[in-house]
Amino acid sequence: MKEPDHRAASDGNRSAAPVTGVEGLPASAIVERLSIGIGNDDAIEILSMPGEHLEIPRAVDAWVDAGAGADEGPSFWMAFQGCRIRWSPSRCAILAPADRLGPIRGAVIEVSGHDRIVRQVERSFEATWPELDADASLAFEFEERAVRRRGELRDRLRRVLHLRALLARIAPVVLAPPIYPPTLASQVADRLRERLRLVARHDAASLQADVFRDTYDMCGQRASDFMLARAGNRLEWVVIVLLATQLLLWMFEYLVMAGQ
């Protein structure tokens, strides 16, 4: 199960990579690689292009699409109060007046970070449904044969809890109602979350996480009960073997005496 390492998604924008330009665009258009706080390699490249833009240069489309991964889905345009945003999970272009670029960039980074977390959680669960099916029987009954799988089950429970914790950490922001009075940044963030169906996906991922957590939680409970019973059982067997030994010796002594 792939496990996202989320530390501070909502912080975003903590480390800016070197600034570069894009061919075919004016020199004022700059690209920054900004961390979205999930892991060292988890960052989004943001193209900031200040000014009023009635026509959108084709180079912007080309640049955003060039960075899109095969499994990321299509990018989309969003226009809002004279600002234009072309967004994909790994690249985003912001065309806006210079004084609005900063707040919009912050909103994009925050929502992109949340989207990245939900996306990774979705992928993790999608890849582990077969494991869950295989482990489900152990949620009802644990057996000797499964004892050697305890470490594996423990790791899976830990990873599920980690994923569940990630969803819980971003929940206050993702599920929060729109703030009042609205700001440009908050409205951009709300619009972006809406386009990404982030609230619905977060709910669905949380539901899946609950299924995984319940299953592995029950597995852990069954395993713990089984191991406790097993330890007691072994002690009982030791006593039984010792009593049987004494009985055997007593019977054998009687047999020897009978033979004489």
Next chain:
Amino acid sequence: MTARFASIDLLRAIAIISMVLVHFTENLAGYTPPFAGVGAPLFIFLSGTSFFIWSESLVASGRADAAITQTSVRRGLFIFAAGFAFNLFVWLPEDIFNWDVLTLIGSALVLLAFMRHLPREVLLLIGAVLLLLAPIMRSMADYGQYWENRHFECDLTISDVLIGYLVTGYFPLVPWLALSFLGYATASRLFVQGPGGTGGGSGWLRLAAIGLALVAVSVVLLAVRPFLAGPVAAGLLGGWTMFPPTTEYMVGMLGAAMLSLGLAHRFVDPLAQAGRLPRLVGIARTMSQYSLTIYVVHHVVHLWPLWVYGYSETGEPTAYWMRATSVGMSFALAGAFLLACVLVLRAIGSRRPFGLEALMRWVCD
């Protein structure tokens, strides 16, 4: 179909070859080779190992637990009965209760059928208790009384027969059952794949290390025995003898069996899986698959002619026992028997339609 391990086949082939050579030379020439006492313990240890692999293959194929127990008990009783028939027809009626390897293995299979669900640690404990009890029970029974001229003799009374079965016979339950139980426990550790199993990891190393440690304990016990007090030296210990199976001997042979299984699993099984050593693996597999048959037949082919010739010449079947031929000739005859065995059994093929094993499957499965 039961999974086969070349390591087990090879060790069982070594055990059966060793027993054939020892029996031919002892019964025909009265000579005991230096490797006498190696084959039988290994054979018994591997019976427990094979039982684990066989029962696990049935579990994996979806057989019900009760059905596995029933088949195991039937197989155990079959081998037990075969042991009696073997004693009756090969060692003649007066030796029917000499408690040979077959009756021991049969008893072990019946017991393992019921004990296979016990935790491994309990089986280890039972094995250790059996090893420790043996000298005490031999002392209680006055073991020497049952052995005349290095051969087991008992009165046909219930108490003597039972004492022979438990402690004083050739292969009594105490302590020989320990080898079968510990073979089962060893296999349950070594031949289980998965994260907690050691089938694919360093299990062989741990097993070999434990085996080596047991061999070392045996050597130390042998070395310090002359310096120990009489009751310990003569009672709990006893030197390196197979009859009676002393503590040093049993611990040493158990260690040797574990060591050889660990090493063979590490070095032979990968080669066999890679298709290397096909001839050696094929011969070992053939001998292993027919081990019970070879065990019975090799006695028949060298003892029956001896009994018939002795009876025809002197009126006493055992007249030429242990003095029928020279040591060299007895080795040559053993070698010829083994060669003939391999050729005939290989010609029969892997379907195994004949032999004691085929009869056992037909009756019990």
